[in-house]
Amino acid sequence: MRLHRNLVFATVDALLEIFNEGQYADKVIEKTLKRDKRWGARDRSFIAETTYDIVRWKRLYAEIAEVKEPFSRENAFRLFAVWATLRGIALPDWKQIEETPTRRIKGRFDALSKIRKFRESIPDWLDELGVAELGEDIWEKEIGALNKQAPVIIRVNTLKTDIQTLQQKLKDEGFETINLKDYPYALQLVERANIFKTESFQNGLFEVQDASSQLVADFLDVKPGDRVVDTCAGAGGKSLHLAALMENKGQVIALDIYGNKLKELKRRAKRAGAHNIETRVIDNNKAIKKLHGKADKVLIDAPCSGLGVLSRNPDAKWKLEPEFLDRIRKTQQEIIRQYCKIVKKEGKMVYATCSVLPSENQLQVKDFLASEEGKDFKLIEDRKILSSETGYDGFYMALLEKSDSKTSEQV
Structure with a gap:
């Protein structure tokens, strides 16, 4: 494989934005690919996939190259050199690339690959958390699966x-x-x-839409004519699926605190021919109170750590912090207790996340059922989806039903 200077330079520029400026990888790559209209599909693929690869293996490559953040431009080229060498790609004789013996790079790779936090290229705290929540064996398999490139x-x-x-x-x-x-x-x-x-x-x-994500709308068991509320709709991937399952009959009310995401949902709904979706921005509690007790089905696709989708968002593991996880768990519990009030008696609700951590999933449902707000709900069924078992995103979903009396159910 012959490396082209402008493609390598574009990749290095993208890496510096992602690592040093904290930009989201997908947005940086999208912008980078517009730099030169002459680039063909193969050129664009090289930039996108190489950038994602180096982002995914940042810690491992930085240890091999013996460089630390924030990365200088020279050090970003060193990361690229490690990536190329490990793939057997001959490095060009450019002044930007400092020659490192191939044997040394491969030797350090072999040594570091014996230690999971380097082999899987994750922060120490995340490795410790994964073991604490999932156990050594499951975490070993799961983080390995989440480091594989996601299929389309x-x-x-x-x-x-x-x-x-x-x-x-x-x-x-x-x-x-x-x-x-x-x-x-x-x-x-x-x-x-x-x-x-x-x-x-x-x-x-x-x-x-990932295969695991496609299971969520189906899990809510919607029927044509239902009134369904998608409480954290975002740009509406699951709202669109709900509308299709309902055959455009009934109503899907898509809620979100971000109006720009709902605008994107409207555009997508028009293209999809989904006519039964109504978007509502949550700008105060009144928007939620108006819906109390009025929905046959409620979907809570809760904000989460996103650990189940690292294969498609590898930069997330570098942005995550323990403090964020503490905050998001608190937010998840607040959301489920607030939005459960939208469900009619005998109605159903799904709580879902794209995380594999029990503290964001089963334990949140257990805490909800033990709360005042959850006393009229019972757990019908829950599913935990591991990437290591399916090859797709890690997900969790719990189906709950609202009744007049509390039925004891263990999570």
Whole structure:
């Protein structure tokens, strides 16, 4: 493989923004790819995947290169040199790249790979937390799985097509896909590619959504004609799935504190032909109180650590801090106790996160059921989805039902 100077320089520039300025990797890469209109698909793929790779393995590569943050431009090139050497890519004779013997890099890699926090490239505190919450064996497997590159999964929009028709249409457009057992609305791309420029996407025939995430809306057991509230809707991936499952009948009320995300949901809903979604910005408690006792089904896709989606957001492990986790757990409990009031008697609610930590999942449900607000709810079923077992995102979901009397149920 021959390295092109402008692609390598673009990658190094992106790394410096992500590491030194705390920018989000996806936003930086999106901006970087617009720098040169002459770049083709292969060039863009090199920049994106190399940047993500070095972000994913930052701690390991920094230890091998013996550099510390904040990284100088010279040190960022050293990280790149480690990445290239470990892949057997010959380094060019550029003044920016200081030559390090290949044997030394590989020797340090072999030695450091015996220690999990370096091998899996994670902060000490996160490694300790994973072991404390999941146990040594499960954490070992899970963090290994979460360090693999995420596959590209799409969800068929059943308001406009079916999975067989979409699969054939994508094949005609040059994209091979495979069906996924146990995921009725999912197709996986055989090769990673930019699928957003396809006619199928522009016409709203599918959304990009991980296979695990696709299980959440189904878990809520919605029916056509239901009144459903998606309380932390964001840009609406699950709201769109709910609308499709409801066949555009009934109502999906999408709530969020961020109006810009709901604007994006409106745009996506129009493309998808989802006509039964209404967006409402939560700017005060009145917006929530108006809905008390009025929803057949409520989805709480709660804000969380995001540890279950590290494979697609590898920079998250460098932004996470123990203090944030403490705050988010408190927020999760406040949200479930507040939004549960929207559920009608005999109605259902799903609490979900894209985290694999019991303290954000099973323990939150247990605390809720023991609270005053949770006394009329019972746990029907819960599922914990580990990336190490499925190959997809780590997720948790709990289905609860509201009744007139408390039914004891263990989480």
